[in-house]
Amino acid sequence: VDTFGLWRKRQFNQESNVQFGEGGAGTFSDGKLYSQIKDPQFRGRKVLTEFVKSGAPDEILYVNKPHIGTFRLVTMVENMRAEIESLGGIIRFQCKVEDINIENGQVQGVTLSSGEFIASNHVVLAVGHSARDTFKMLFERGVYIESKPFSIGFRIEHPQSMIDQCRFGPQSGNPLLGAADYKLVHHCSNGRTVYSFCMCPGGTVVAATSEPGHVVTNGMSQYSRNERNANSAIVVDISPDDYPDSPLAGVDFQRKWEKLAFELGGGNYNAPAQLVGDFLAGKPSVQLGSVIPSYTPGINLCDISQCLPDYVITAIREALPEFDKLIKGFAMNDAILTGVETRTSSPIRIKRNDSLQSLNTAGLYPAGE
Numbered sequence: 001v002d003t004f005g006l007w008r009k010r011q012f013n014q015e016s017n018v019q020f021g022e023g024g025a026g027t028f029s030d031g032k033l034y035s036q037i038k039d040p041q042f043r044g045r046k047v048l049t050e051f052v053k054s055g056a057p058d059e060i061l062y063v064n065k066p067h068i069g070t071f072r073l074v075t076m077v078e079n080m081r082a083e084i085e086s087l088g089g090i091i092r093f094q095c096k097v098e099d100i101n102i103e104n105g106q107v108q109g110v111t112l113s114s115g116e117f118i119a120s121n122h123v124v125l126a127v128g129h130s131a132r133d134t135f136k137m138l139f140e141r142g143v144y145i146e147s148k149p150f151s152i153g154f155r156i157e158h159p160q161s162m163i164d165q166c167r168f169g170p171q172s173g174n175p176l177l178g179a180a181d182y183k184l185v186h187h188c189s190n191g192r193t194v195y196s197f198c199m200c201p202g203g204t205v206v207a208a209t210s211e212p213g214h215v216v217t218n219g220m221s222q223y224s225r226n227e228r229n230a231n232s233a234i235v236v237d238i239s240p241d242d243y244p245d246s247p248l249a250g251v252d253f254q255r256k257w258e259k260l261a262f263e264l265g266g267g268n269y270n271a272p273a274q275l276v277g278d279f280l281a282g283k284p285s286v287q288l289g290s291v292i293p294s295y296t297p298g299i300n301l302c303d304i305s306q307c308l309p310d311y312v313i314t315a316i317r318e319a320l321p322e323f324d325k326l327i328k329g330f331a332m333n334d335a336i337l338t339g340v341e342t343r344t345s346s347p348i349r350i351k352r353n354d355s356l357q358s359l360n361t362a363g364l365y366p367a368g369e
């Protein structure tokens, strides 16, 4: 209800949104279940097996690029909750960890927003990449945190039929093939790398902020992947060298561009958007062309280059025509850019030792993002 509140009615809830709530960002993620990380102990297999037990289609155990689709995930997360409860687990809704008690480098427990203290020498910390208040609290309590690279950019939307045509040629539209995907990379003359990320065939661009007065984009699709547009994030690598030397500076960096995007969007949770042709020509967009943007609650056509750093804009302007050489039409005039994509991965890292505990806080097990 709260996630759709923003998507449909511009009603934003800071405590319950696409990033926070039951299942976290995972609930409203697209559910593309493939990754380029090394997995020598095949833990990913365990995840896939648990997903099938919770209601995911069996095919995720054998297809090349398994995908679940957002709305199936919502029910799966509810099934997982039922399983956890049947095994004796307790889930506290509308309640968050506000403080952590550490004595002599050992976790003693956590304090909840209700005021309750839960004593424990073992705390698994799986707060995702957007729990900025929790990152700050952990930093203030002395937990070792360091900044890490991530990427920022825009979402791009094209007609799915155009992507299908380029990828499948005469077989485009064949139901056996479904909607085509792509993966693109370009190393730019300014030293940056531009790449496509979280490509969603037949999907939609979604509002993914977790703070009021910010605009953040992401992408998702249903299992059927049959919406009219293909979308992906076109992002540029950012390193801790791009902002002041402090563990949480990456969060401030994200906030700066998200706030600018909110203002450029008109201050009502519309996202700033621009046609690719206008973006490449350096002029504001005033009218949509053939591609109808899918982002809700809406978009505001403008000069989107104002809401990301110059080196990011320069890199994307160089990369799009290069991508067009690989997928004819990728830099078509009417394709839509919507911004800003800032939550590609966490801007911080809470390092673990061999026993999976924080480097300087025994009993704290950082996990997930």
Ligand SMILES: Cc1cc2nc3c(=O)[nH]c(=O)nc-3n(C[C@H](O)[C@H](O)[C@H](O)COP(=O)(O)OP(=O)(O)OC[C@H]3O[C@@H](n4cnc5c(N)ncnc54)[C@H](O)[C@@H]3O)c2cc1C
Residues within 6 Å of the ligand: 018, 019, 020, 021, 022, 023, 024, 025, 026, 027, 028, 029, 030, 031, 032, 033, 034, 095, 096, 097, 098, 126, 127, 128, 129, 130, 131, 134, 198, 206, 208, 218, 219, 220, 367, 368, 369
């Ligand atoms: C629209 C969208 C599409 C995506 N598509 C994909 C995809 O196709 N494939 C993919 O692999 N990834 C995708 N992702 C990213 C993926 O969702 C995340 O990488 C993943 O959810 C991270 O899991 P996590 O458990 O680390 O954190 P999260 O899923 O973010 O969960 C963190 C949880 O911690 C809770 N929390 C935070 N702070 C506190 C606190 N102080 N006290 C108590 N609870 C707290 C939050 O409410 C939340 O429930 C997508 C994300 C979005 C938003």
